[in-house]
Amino acid sequence: xxxxxxxxxRRSTAEDAEAVFHLLAASVRHLAPTPYSQQVIxxxxxxxxxxxxxxxxxxxxxxxxxxxxxxxxxxQAVPGEIKRLFVHADxxxxxxxxxxxxxxxxxxxxxxxxxxxxxxxLNAAPFYKKWGFQEIGRTVLPDRDEGxxxxxxxxxxxxx
Ligand SMILES: CC(C)(COP(=O)(O)OP(=O)(O)OC[C@H]1O[C@@H](n2cnc3c(N)ncnc32)[C@H](O)[C@@H]1OP(=O)(O)O)[C@@H](O)C(=O)NCCC(=O)NCCS
Numbered sequence: 411x412x413x414x415x416x417x418x419x420r421r422s423t424a425e426d427a428e429a430v431f432h433l434l435a436a437s438v439r440h441l442a443p444t445p446y447s448q449q450v451i452x453x454x455x456x457x458x459x460x461x462x463x464x465x466x467x468x469x470x471x472x473x474x475x476x477x478x479x480x481x482x483x484x485x486q487a488v489p490g491e492i493k494r495l496f497v498h499a500d501x502x503x504x505x506x507x508x509x510x511x512x513x514x515x516x517x518x519x520x521x522x523x524x525x526x527x528x529x530x531x532l533n534a535a536p537f538y539k540k541w542g543f544q545e546i547g548r549t550v551l552p553d554r555d556e557g558x559x560x561x562x563x564x565x566x567x568x569x570x
Contacts, residue, residue: 416503417482419513422472427463429481430472430506431455437496446531450559457555473513475506485510487517492528511541519570536566543568 422430435455442451466472466486475483475497483497483506492514497507518526529549530538543566551561 414501414506414509416477417506417509419555420472420476422467422474422484423470424464424468426467426472426474426481426484427460429474430463430467431458431460433481433484433496433498434494436442436498440499440529446467446561448560449559453477453558454561456558469516473510473517473518475510477501482506483510485514487514489520490518490526492518492526495517495534504513507537515541523570525569530532530564530566532562532564535566538566541568 434510438446438451438454442448463472471488472484472494473485474481475485475511484494485492485496486494492511495507495510495514497510515526526543527541529551530543535543535545545564546567547565549563549565550562554560
């Protein structure tokens with residue numbers, strides 16, 4: 411049996427900030443040498459701390475995917491935008507990203523219809539295309555500390 415059938419999806423609490431931070435850090439380590447350089451990966455989390463995620467976790471903006479009580483992925487959305495979606499590399503390709511995406515889309519579309527944006531990592535664009543998102547432009551991750559190499563992203567959009 412695929413272990414993804416045992417995954418539980420729940421809304422975050424303030425205590426999930428550590429898990430979100432570490433899942434993100436672990437997930438991006440797999441994105442070098444393509445599509446991101448090792449220099450970009452090594453500096454990805456510079457200037458980022460666990461507490462950056464505390465409020466968003468506390469106000470339940472984030473969905474946590476949990477296997478045997480261990481967080482293996484998360485998704486965050488606000489009306490009109492999917493802000494983050496990460497699945498640990500050890501658990502990728504088992505449908506967990508899709509289950510998180512369904513929940514994030516519900517949060518992004520409180521009225522059931524409308525435009526949803528995603529600032530996608532270069533590797534994730536094919537995943538979002540499966541959900542009907544189209545590339546509308548290229549950009550970089552905002553609010554990086556000065557002097558750090560830029561993180562290229564693809565701006566995507568879908569109208570539901
Ligand atoms: C992208 C990501 C969220 C997908 O999660 P996942 O759990 O592996 O995805 P799923 O198993 O639900 O895959 C759903 C479908 O998308 C496809 N897919 C997933 N990732 C893909 C990728 N990078 N490129 C192409 N197709 C991909 C799967 O093959 C599957 O296709 P199918 O329905 O035809 O079988 C996950 O791989 C991840 O966290 N990657 C690293 C971090 C990242 O890039 N996050 C996005 C930030 S914008």
